[in-house]
Amino acid sequence: MHYTGTIWRPPYEADSLLLEVTAGCTHHRCKFCTLYSDLPFKFRMSPMEDIESDLLEVQVLRYNPTSMMTAKLQGLPRPKPIKRVFLTGANPFVLTTGKLLEIAALIRKYLPSVETIGCFARITDSVNKTDEDLILLRQAGYDGLTIGVETGDDTALSFMQKGYTSQDILTQCKRLEQAKIEYGFFYLTSISGKGKGETGAKASADVFNQLHPFLIGPNMLTIYPESKLYQEIQNGNWEEESEIEKYRELRTLVENLNISTYFAAMGASNAFQLRGRLPEDKEQLLETLDRIIYEVREEDLRHYRKNLPHL
Structure with missing residues (x-):
């Protein structure tokens, strides 16, 4: 998996798959914040090939012999399906609607059990998205x-x-x-x-x-x-x-x-x-x-x- 710097998530996303699609913060000006000071850049989107590679890795690891054996030892017929993905970075929701939909499509391609996609967001991230864009993103699974x-x-x-x-x-x-x-x-x-x-x-x-x-x-x-x-x-x-x-x-x-x-x-x-x-x-x-x-x-x-x- 590709992870850059310290990875932050809300406490209630503990059971979510953490998928890096961005690193850093587009704003990076809040006077109190030091969360992303360990990064040598302000903000970066992950290459789509890295995102796809990580999803493929998760897909393979979920169903390799070791994972299947562990599930059986737990009394389960197969590993628990992944139902939620949390996109990492300070505000991945700033990405264009097209990019977010592309990421959602990749998630569904490799992990069809996923029901919802969450992330951190800034208030300003939705300013450049139309009302129709927001509806499309909700339909693609973005929620919470x-x-x-x-x-x-x-x-x-x-x-x-x-x-x-x-x-x-x-x-x-x-x-x-x-x-x-x-x-x-x-x-x-x-x-x-x-x-x-x-x-x-x-x-x-x-x-x-x-x-x-x-x-x-x-x-x-x-x-x-x-x-x-x-x-x-x-x-x-x-x-x-x-x-x-x-x-x-x-x-x-x-x-x-x-x-x-x-x-x-x-x-x-x-x-x-x-x-x-x-x-x-x-x-x-x-x-x-x-x-x-x-x-x-x-x-x-x-x-x-x-x-x-x-x-």
């Missing part, structure tokens, strides 16, 4: 996109150079919904900065409440020295929330969300794993967050943050 919207706070989006506004989030996600493409959000706790987190959380909830993400997955902002944001802090242009502030922000977000969605803080950046269905589990989530806020020491949370080698 993961979008790092980070926040609905326009001031924070601008300062962090995300490259879109809260209105863009609304416009593009509603287009995805019209095409019946489901999507989930990553929310970045603390992106609004010290003293502004709860305001940012309320602004985000206002945006999210107008949409239908299948998941809202908070991650805690963790600042590394190689990031542009670290330099902004050194220059006195931005201050980070305390760890307790981050949990107060998260509490405000949960309190103000009134849509049906799955709320899951699952990534390594979260010292505490939080999961629940909204609105059913809202009170339980708020009680858990209150216990963290009032019973856990700032020093212990900061120790966790400082000793987090990578996300």
Whole structure:
């Protein structure tokens, strides 16, 4: 298999086949991000021959004698079919509709059991796709996109150079919904900065409440020295929330969300794993967050943050 640099995937894509079709990020300007700093280039699409080669490799490995024997030892007549593929890279959905359809056709050619195709996406990835394009992509299997919207706070989006506004989030996600493409959000706790987190959380909830993400997955902002944001802090242009502030922000977000969605803080950046269905589990989530806020020491949370080698 062809893999370039560190491969990132959402926690809930653990059972998906990871297929590299891009590496890096087309935007590559977010001040806090260091996820693709190990790559010597900004963004690259994989050659189609590499993608086809990887799919052929998977097809062969699934049905070689060793795999068949392993399945029988597990009491299965044959290896479990692959039902979902996750395309790797920061935003493969930016590829043209033609390329994405070509990739989907290759996946079906070698792995006909695949039902859906997921990937990371930027809000801007669908701007140059028509409504008809989005429908074609859904019909080809693209569904369950993961979008790092980070926040609905326009001031924070601008300062962090995300490259879109809260209105863009609304416009593009509603287009995805019209095409019946489901999507989930990553929310970045603390992106609004010290003293502004709860305001940012309320602004985000206002945006999210107008949409239908299948998941809202908070991650805690963790600042590394190689990031542009670290330099902004050194220059006195931005201050980070305390760890307790981050949990107060998260509490405000949960309190103000009134849509049906799955709320899951699952990534390594979260010292505490939080999961629940909204609105059913809202009170339980708020009680858990209150216990963290009032019973856990700032020093212990900061120790966790400082000793987090990578996300």
